């Protein structure tokens with residue numbers, strides 16, 4: 001049985017005052033069965049990990065460099081993130097693919113480095129509205145999945161997040177049928193590539209405008225093992241009900 005995962009991506013939001021929200025979340029989730037992960041900006045990682053020590057909330061990062069160390073001004077290595085208290089890192093988010101031109105090859109290289117440093121790699125895939133309207137959704141996510149996951153992926157080191165670009169921060173959510181179609185296809189692609197045992201251990205998250213009000217129906221979709229949440233992860237009062245909905249799902 002795959003352990004459910006409620007992950008929050010704070011993106012470029014939050015200074016030290018946001019740690020109060022994290023403390024509130026840790027308190028609200030003290031009986032959570034699902035894994036709870038918050039990915040604050042890198043500046044808060046160390047303090048966030050301290051706030052959440054001995055709680056059910058794990059801390060993750062939002063990106064890392066593909067190199068283990070060296071002359072990469074402004075970048076952070078996976079080892080540094082792990083050292084600061086991160087247990088996971090989001091890789092290949094569509095905002096990074098768009099803003100920094102990250103290719104599948106780059107994401108795959110980052111994933112290898114992250115896994116070697118002891119982090120879980122949460123690898124994001126998702127189509128644009130243009131792709132969807134052109135009927136290319138499955139082709140696009142299959143190609144991203146194939147290109148972004150390392151060959152030696154294991155069920156415990158990689159999580160895949162399906163985030164349709166057009167649903168991120170827009171309040172637009174795919175229908176449950178659309179989510180089911182992509183998640184079924186992702187699972188089938190994973191089985192084909194890695195075999196059933198590995199593939200069935202890899203968690204598939206849905207991300208894009210997840211809120212307390214739509215979490216229940218999204219979590220009822222087959223092969224949805226949790227969510228990657230942006231805006232609704234910033235406040236404990238918004239995120240805790242999403243964790244509760246995940247715990248209540250079958």
Ligand SMILES: O=C(CO)COP(=O)(O)O
Pocket residue numbers: 009093163167168169170171207208209210228229230231232
């Ligand atoms: O990009 C996301 C999480 O990584 C989703 O963001 P929103 O939940 O704000 O739509």
